[in-house]
Amino acid sequence: MPLQAYLILAAVLFAIGLFGVFTRRNTVGILLGIELMLNAVNINLVAFARFNGDAAGFIFTVFTICITVAEVAVGLALVILIFRIRRTATADHLDLLRG
């Protein structure tokens, strides 16, 4: 398969993840959307690395996966914290930044 096919697949996944970030009301759901987007990025990185014969892309993928895991851990901790304080997991109710 050409490189283009992988990129298209990643773009579709990215768009779906973005859609999830836009529309989900639950903060955990938003996190899931972000995971999908990051996943799409990983596919891109690996595909470019393979097609260009450069190992750096693989290394980057390793790093992004690790950092994503860390991010998820902190993100979920924040979700629980918010839940405790505001008694809600719905992003609509979290509007302290409102102008």
Place this chain on the structure above:
Amino acid sequence: MSLEPLAFGGLSVVLVGSALAVVLVKNLFHAVLFLALALTGTAGVFLLLDAEFLAAVQLLLYAGGVVTIVVFAIVVTERLVGDRLGQTSRFIGSGMAVAGAVLVGLLLFIRQEPLAEVRPPLDGDVTRAIGDALLTRYVLPFEVLALLFLVTLLGALYFARPED
């Protein structure tokens, strides 16, 4: 080689389908399970790209680690609220429009660029190359990553500590 397009097609269907399920199903717990499926599918894509090590990392860290953490989080919050967490969506129209616009933009961008049709032959073992690079050229980021994990661990513990 004739297997590759077939495998790619199958994986694509699984990936897109499970991704759509992640963002559309009502039950949050089911969404997490579909995410696990999507991540596993991504591991398959990595395999197709001759990156066995990354496929393993993907399975271990993502499908194993992330999904476990998320499930834990859901269980904890559901226990706190004493109810099942619903998973509703808002502004589906505008989300779809903007996400679709981004997708169209990306696709147009991809189509425009001249891209490689065939991959070059492998020289040596990818896993070995990753290992070499990690412990030579990228050793410093690797160590910083360890530090990051430590900080994450402490931070997550601090945030999620029991109320006193």
Place this chain on the structure above:
Amino acid sequence: MTPVLDAGALALLALLLPAAAFVLLAVAAPVRRAGRVAGYVSILFALGALGAALGAWRATGPADLSLRLWEWLPADGWPVAMVGVLADADSTVMLVLVALVSFLVQVYSLGYLADEPPGGLGRYYTYQSLFAFSMMGLVLAPNFVQLFMCWELVGLCSYLLIGYWYQRPEAARAAVKAFWTTKAGDVGLLIGIVLLWRHTGTFDFLELLQMADGGEIVRDGLGVITFCLYLGAVGKSAQFPLHVWLPDAMEGPTPVSALIHAATMVTAGVYLLVRTAWLFSLTPDVLALVGWVGAFTALLAAVLACVQSDIKRVLAYSTVSQLGYMMAAIGAGFAAVGFLHLLTHGIFKALLFLGAGAVIHAVGTNDIFAMGGLARRMPQTFIVFLVGTLSLAGIPLFAGFFSKEAILGAVWVGGPLLPFVMLVAAAFLTAFYMFRVVFVAFFGAPGAAAAVGGHGTGAGHGPGAGPAHDAPAVMGGPLWVLALAALAIGIGFAVAHPALEFELLGWITPLAVAVAVGGIALAWLTYQRRAIDAEALARAFGPVHRAALARFWLDDLFIAFYRLLVLAVSRPVGWIDRYIVDGILNVLSAWTLSAGDHLRRIQSGQAQDYVYGVALGILLLLVWSQWPR
């Protein structure tokens, strides 16, 4: 004459001592609030300044010149202006006059303002020191820039001191009026100075004098410049038609009137013209105007003085009249004569004002008809006042005699006939109105106020205990000093006439004396013997009398002018400002507010909405990167 303390250094010392007193009093608030202590400080410095001024005067011969200059306003190539002192014969003798009157007035004020609260007294002496510094700076100015700065400073001091009793609305109004009216002239002066600089490229008196001597000054357009300079003098020296502020300025304390509005500041205009006489002599047209206006002012003010019943206002109009004399002499081309009269007038008019102050202090009113019979109750004051009056009337052996007849002679020689006639008439009226005051206030039946003594109706006029009596020594001393000075000058001039630039015709002196005696006789017949009824006399001059009572409607004219022109301009301007300028701004600000109010809603506070922004940004980048170039 030691090399260290030559005339310039002494003049500089005289200039800086009052400045030091002012800074001390202005900065050290406890000293100022102590009142009398502030007075002692100021008087001490004024005494030092007087000593230095006398030294500078003695050290300066008729042709000597001493300069002390510092750069000021440095600019590319050469400093735009210098500050410093220019000590020559004219400026040092004027310096002595300023320092002497200033010192005496400050001593006198200790008695006159004894009942003031300490804070007010401290303020008074602070202003006095500032005034002394400013006036000396003006006198010693080596160029037009310093002259103008000090010119404005004395104007400010005049404003502050007229409005010393600022709680009284008349005083506050008079202060503003004085400031305003003189300002009208000052604008002319400033324009004149700038034009002169453009014309010649220098502010410096000595350089200008050299250019004038060398005939390097272009005559074309010089008339406008000297006219503008003259406008400044018109405002400051109360020439027609800007003389209206000086009578009102009498709202200030009497010592202030003596110092600022008789002896020194109001003569600044005359002094300016004396200083720049060589410049004015290049423009005979303007000089003729100076003479005509001066003579007319002299007569007009003399007429006005005849109908006043307020003793200070009589003196104020008399000052205007005498300033007219000086201007007439300058206009005739003999500035030195005008300057001579300036000096003698400074002495005897300060004497008259301080004497009037002593009377007011004793009886508590300004109205001469409420006085009467004071000669017996206040013999010392009567004697010194009489000395001043005789000096002003121009009686031989008194200070004003020689300088006044010299002016008459100068105008006869240098000017047309009509100004001379006006001046002679003014001399007659001068004698008349001054002796009117003397006969009404000091002789005759004791008036109501004189009998009961001062009752403190006028703020600051000390209530005398019992019937009116002579002033205390602290006030009497300065009076005697001035009276003796007036006598000494008069006798000195009678013995040795100062050199004049023209031939004083023999018949001028008898004429001047005869006219003065005639005026005295008329006053005697009218107010002492009552041989002539004052009412009948007034009726004989019906229209003039009525016009004089209304001050020739000049104030009304100015007010009407103000109402008509200024308001006619300022009303539309105000409307434009309020509705168009402000309106545009208000609309703009209202738009900004409402736009902000609407835009505020973008900030929903929900992270997901911000992600839309991120996505749109990505789209924008994509479009931008793919835009066909």
